[in-house]
Amino acid sequence: METIKLKSPIDGSIYAERPVASDQAVNAAVERAKAAQVGWAQISVAERSNYMLKMLEALVAMSDEIVPELAWQMGRPTRYGGEFGGVRERVAYMVEIAEKALAPVMASNPKDGFRRYVKKDPLGVVMVIAPWNYPYLTAVNTIVPALIAGSSVILKHAAQTLLVGERFAKAFEAAGLPKHVFQNLVLNHGQTERLLASGKIDHVNFTGSVAGGRAIEKAAAGTFMTLGLELGGKxxxxxxxxxxxxxxxxxxxxxxxxxxxxxxxxxxxxxxxxxxxxxxxxxxxxxxxxxxxxxxxxxxxxxxxxxxxxxxxxxxxxxxxxxxxxxxxxxxxxxxxxxxxxxxxxxxxxxxxxxxxxxxxxxxxxxxxxxxxxxxxxxxxxxxxxxxYGLxxxxxxxxxxxxxxxxxxxxxxxxxxxxxxxxxPALVWTGVKDTGKGAALSALGYDNLTRPKSFHLREVV
Structure with missing residues (x-):
């Protein structure tokens, strides 16, 4: 059985090891995500947002365990604590603006006898490929607004921070999130590329290297999924x-x-x-x-x-x-x-x-x-x-x-x-040149995680 091994930078020991999901398990997870998303999108933005706040509360409650765990995984000194100041700020802000940011946009020139507006529909199944350097902060940038917008989320976290995905899963479970709306998967590179090429993912957000971003674009070619890529910087x-x-x-x-x-x-x-x-x-x-x-x-x-x-x-x-x-x-x-x-x-x-x-x-x-x-x-x-680069x-x-x-x-x-x-979080996070494309956080981040749908409704009397 193939496994992912997490080698700690502290002493070179294997700090964690997890089996790679089978191809059958990956396919089943995607189908579950797709089915769960339908019901998830039917509940209100306020209800979805409330789940995010409960998740945040559960995640912060684990901080005494998470802080040393992060040190073992990627080397950050425990004296600085976790990333929860920024996580709180970002989650709270995206919840605060959600209803306004996701509200239908009425046509700017009203016409008698017509109701005309643009609705912001969820994309469907969103995949988040998160990095190890700020494993909680970078992940919430997409996980939280994607879920609030009504999509389901599949998280593939970096091998160097393998346990972070499990922490998110535990926090969402503690929050009572409906089953399969959020799923954490342990995948190798080949599986990730095949999943992106399958046409079953509607949006992928990747934070990592320029080479990694090019591999993501290549894997997604022809699927017409939308992409968010935060790549290199100088x-x-x-x-x-x-x-x-x-x-x-x-x-x-x-x-x-x-x-x-x-x-x-x-x-x-x-x-x-x-x-x-x-x-x-x-x-x-x-x-x-x-x-x-x-x-x-x-x-x-x-x-x-x-x-x-x-x-x-x-x-x-x-x-x-x-x-x-x-x-x-x-x-x-x-x-x-x-x-x-x-x-x-x-x-x-x-x-x-x-x-x-x-x-x-x-x-x-x-x-x-x-x-x-x-x-x-x-x-x-x-x-x-x-x-x-240009971040x-x-x-x-x-x-x-x-x-x-x-x-x-x-x-x-x-x-x-x-x-x-x-x-x-009130300002859009984006880059130019080889730093990538897309937009995270702020109201524009919600636009990046939704699909516009026009309604042109005419009354006939």
Whole structure:
């Protein structure tokens, strides 16, 4: 029997192992989802929303077990708790706006004798392929609004966070969700591709690599299902002369290294105006040196291991290449186990970098950041746009109008000013270029998870 093994980054042990569902079980699950969705769509939005709030309550009640479980699965230090602050915020907001966002849209030009409106119908069966880096936060972005909109959901979680899907299933069971409206499946890549190609899935949301997104599109080709793809990122920051530097330093260090840099919208490259460059770099280096790398179960650890050793080795390769090409490394922290083949990796800050280096062009997804000096806005904007990705960009200044004007010219899905690495559920989460397509959260997220259906009703007297 084929199984999925979850290797813990803490000590390399097999933390969990689960059998892969048989093809017959997968087919049966999809048929159950399709049948359950019909009845689920008939109940009110308010009732469906209430189930989500009960699920949230049940999930949060497990937090004492989930927090160390996450550390064992993907390495995040327990001192930071789970992801439930963000999970609460997103679930609560999507519930709050649900009835208005899903209400029929009346025709803008009323006509006597006619009732004309567009109804937002559920898509049917929605599949969520969730990542390991923020396994609860990323999953709820689609699971909750898809269910509130009246679809049924099949979750396939990442192998690295195998137990998260089971936690969701337990929470929905505790909430009393009707059977088979939500199902968690353990699948291998081949099964996932075959399921997407089967035509039985109406929408898939995938968060992961660009290569993974291309595989999803290829598998779904010809089925006409809708897609939501959140893929790679190489998110930039631009620090202007009028920025509050202590605030910018603290937030940009956290934005680069929180979760060991394994954040979709983490800061991976920083452009600093020449007038404040030296002061910014000095502060950034000092702040970075405060990190404590170690076992994520230890209360004093502020930076745990990366989820897999190969991810850490990729960062080591990026650093080595940058140094060969003339970059300067400023941290060079000595950490136990920080050797090739280990997931434990110290944070690094590089200067004297340029866009001929992989670390400034290719997604790192780890605790390394390059800082470049720029002369003006034009140079900063050109460098920010010199990337195949476009998820978020942050601008650090005291002038909100100036930030908005720069943001208009940056090729990105979200523009931040004086903050970074945050997802506001009232604002749509989307990207451009190789970062993918689709929309999550906000009212637009509901539009992405529904199908418009026009009603043109005429009275004849």
């Amino acid at each position: 998110d930039p920051a631009y620090v202007l002369p009028d920025a509050k530097l202590d605030h910018a330093v603290a937030n940009l260090v956290d934005g680069a290294f929180y979760n060991s840099g394994q954040c979709c919208c983490g800061i991976e490259r920083v452009y600093v105006h020449e007038k404040v460059y030296d002061e910014f770099v000095e502060g950034y280096i000092a702040e970075t040196k405060n990190y404590v790398v170690g076992n994520p179960l230890d209360a004093g650890t502020t930076l745990g291991p990366m989820a897999q050793a190969r991810f850490a080795d990729f960062i080591r390769e990026q650093k080595a290449e940058a140094l060969r090409k003339g970059a300067t490394a400023h941290i060079n922290m000595k950490v136990d186990k920080d050797v090739a083949g280990s997931p434990y990796l110290a944070p690094e800050v590089l200067t004297d970098v340029d866009h001929q280096m992989s670390v400034m062009r290719e997604e790192s997804f780890g605790p390394i950041v390059g800082i470049m000096k720029v002369r003006n806005d034009e140079e900063a904007i050109a460098l920010m746009n010199d990337s195949p 978020t960009a942050s601008i650090w200044t005291g002038d909100i109008d100036h930030a908005a004007a720069i943001g208009d010219r940056v090729e990105t899905g979200t523009v931040f000013m004086n903050r970074c690495d945050y997802l506001d």
